[in-house]
Amino acid sequence: MFRTRLSLAFAALVALVFVQAGFVYWGANRVNDYAQHSRLASDILSELLELSANKQRLRVWASQRLMNAEASVEVRDQLVTRIQSSAGKLKGLARRDHALWIEFSAREDTPIPPDVPKLVAVTDLLDQNITAVQSRLMRLTPMDHGAEFAAVWHELNEVFDMAGGRDLRELVNGAIERQRVVVPEARAATERGLDALRRQAIGMAVTMLAVAAALALHLNRRLKQPLDRLLIGTQALQAGELGHRMAIGSRDEFERVAESFNQMAAELQQHRKAADEARHRLEAAVQDRTAELRVAHDALQRVDQRRRQLFADLGHELRTPATAIRGEAEIALRGQDKPVEEYKQSLARIVGGVGQLTGVIDDLMLIARAEVDQLVMQPHELDLLVLLGEVAEQAEALGQPQGVRVLLEPGAAPQGRLPTELPVHADAERLRRAVMIVLDNAVRYSRPGGAVRLGWQVSPREVMLLVSDEGIGIDADELPLVFERFTRGRRARAYRADGTGIGLSIAQTIIAAHQGSIHIDSRVDHGTQVRMVLPLLPRALQALSEGLSA
Template structure:
């Protein structure tokens, strides 16, 4: 069967690869050994050359000493140490050469190296004694005779011609280097041809196996692929016409049985799907309605929580601040306590009104707030709001301007609690988004649009309350969005991370509920919030009853 043939071929390939691995390991070991032998031979030749050069430098040092040139004794010690180190290195290399090459001629050559090194070791000892005894020549000494004696000491120590011995060894080691290099080149050439032949055999075998299995696999794989594509396209009636006893025929029979079973399941599922779709559509409509209701309820809940967190913060801060300032330090006069308690009562009333508003907002009634209208002196109300803002201003390090002058003519019809809440929002924003040392001002003035009074004189029809600061300002592209619920600009978030973006939205709603309007103007020098309210004319100040809307 096909599986057996494939297993046999794969086993043969595994065997060939194992043999190739063994051959590679053997080739690598032979090549590495040959290269190492060449390197050792080259190091030995270099060592003899270095030893000759070191001996010549020591000879020069002794000659300088005899001539009275004040040669450095440290240089002599370094030269002798270098010669001893070179001899020890040559001994080690000779021992390594013996371990790498066990041939008879190699053993004989290494024996000569050892004998030469023994002679050189004795000669170096003699040279060391001669260098230690080197002294400057007495005046009138024969320099030529001294040089001859020096040459005899360095060239023929203890009767051995060291110069000739070193020269012979350099020549012999140079020849050994050339011989080892030629042997390494021959080894590399043999390994290269060996691997080229092995690669050719493996390539031919792989190509033959690929050609055989390619022909054997083409037809069954094509039919199986066509059957799989037909099933993928939904043609469950397609059957694979593949007969025989091999593995591909077994797969074809299994796929055909699977297609028949899927075809039966499809018919049953089609009927069930239709019934389920009807049920799902009905449940989807019900869930969509329920989800819409939940989203609306969740949005109202989030909105209520956000409004509560925003609107309760300022009054509670004012109450706590008033109480802390009053209790701080020594006892104060009763009148001052009374005045503080009066401001706390006013703020508590404002807090109660805020809670009522939040409950109304929970019922989506912010646009239809219940206002108890009565004449309200905006000069007095602005002064009270400015006093309440003093606690937050002190905490922020912001300066508050003078209270508006009491004129008695800046009167509007409105709910004092709501208007105090509105001014509190504007002053809270101006103080919160100012830097330490900046100033916040509030002014009350009549608008120049005139209307005729009862005495026939023209009177301003509206009143303008302006809260100005020197703070961070609002970018021009954000001004149209500041009244949107929960909107906070990037610069505002960086300056004061806490906040919900609800204050200005509520303030505008309160302004509209009083028949007025709220506008913001901003630049790099700060922001101005302008509140415009209908002003009560002189004859209206005599109205006996407040109006409720």
């Protein structure tokens, strides 16, 4: 029922809109026709005046030509062209005005003014007159002294003023006078049409406003009471009063809405009761699971910390051999051409660096799959002196860009007798990486032009590798923290922004995996010394003992 009222109200509003649109369209067309008629009348008057003026100028030229005064042919041709242009425009305007009056007559049942077809006939005579005038002026020549001027001038006037046996001058002047009367009348008609359109638009707008207001008041009275009841019911549900019910009895669409509302409230009341019971059971289950989740959360945090630590190790482990390879290649390419043997040696060191890099990747991928941070060791017997010579060459390549020298200096041994070899049981790549990490740090934090020294000291059961630099040093309060992951000192951060602070922790892990130890001493602005202690093989111990007894 209420839906039908709404449909009728909207239909009435739409009908009024269409009626108003029709009135506006009809009035706009009338005003447009009036405006066109006004413009045509004004344009016709302008062209008639222009035509009359140019024809008078051409008549003056003819008189000057007869009296043998200065009258150029170019002036004549320009005037004739202007007259022809005005005549063509006038003909088009007259025919358009005639067609417009025909539409007026058919639509409004009004007679066509007799002056309208007369103007069309005058424009047809103009073509004949202009042709005759142009032909006569082409044959016009200056008159001799004593010739009969009056007869020739009379002939010219006949040519200028007559066309088809009618006095064209009189017709044109009459048309000008009529257009001077028509122009203000056409403008007044346009104004009247605009006023009528304005009154119609205002009347239709007022009518629509009144109808819309009446419909709005009617619908408001019909909607207010049921909407208020519905609003009260929704507010009650929002407040949690699920026992609230809406009154029924209006016998319209709102009654069906009230029935649906009451059913929804009843279902919500049942669901709330079931939800309360389920919540109590869930709270008990949550309490039982909270402890388990807390334990699992702590475990996940530890796993996540180990993963982040592993990724940091990955970045540092890959950077060190890659930097060495790049430095070796830059040294080989710098300067003039070198002997082939030097290039072969450089390529050999690069191949070694690539192999080291490949080993790092393989080991770290194995660590990632196992989710542990222990290094995979592959120990075998090797000569530590050979390894130190190789890492010294690689470190020299690292120090070349900033002018840092790396010096390999043999250390002390019992009885002052240096061994020819130092056999140790170690993973060559891992040990090389640990020493390179220490040398890389020494080079990075040395001042340009400084020196880094790599040496060793042999004791009866172990060998101590010494790496000393003359760099920026480490603050005393930060020395105990240098082996912690992601730790970089204040001076290191100020001197170089790059770096992750995990290199020394990796070196410590590698040395510890070889049953050795690593220690650091440093003085601010005087340099740092790193001591790495490794056990010797029994064969080396025997050689040292024999040297001592000798």
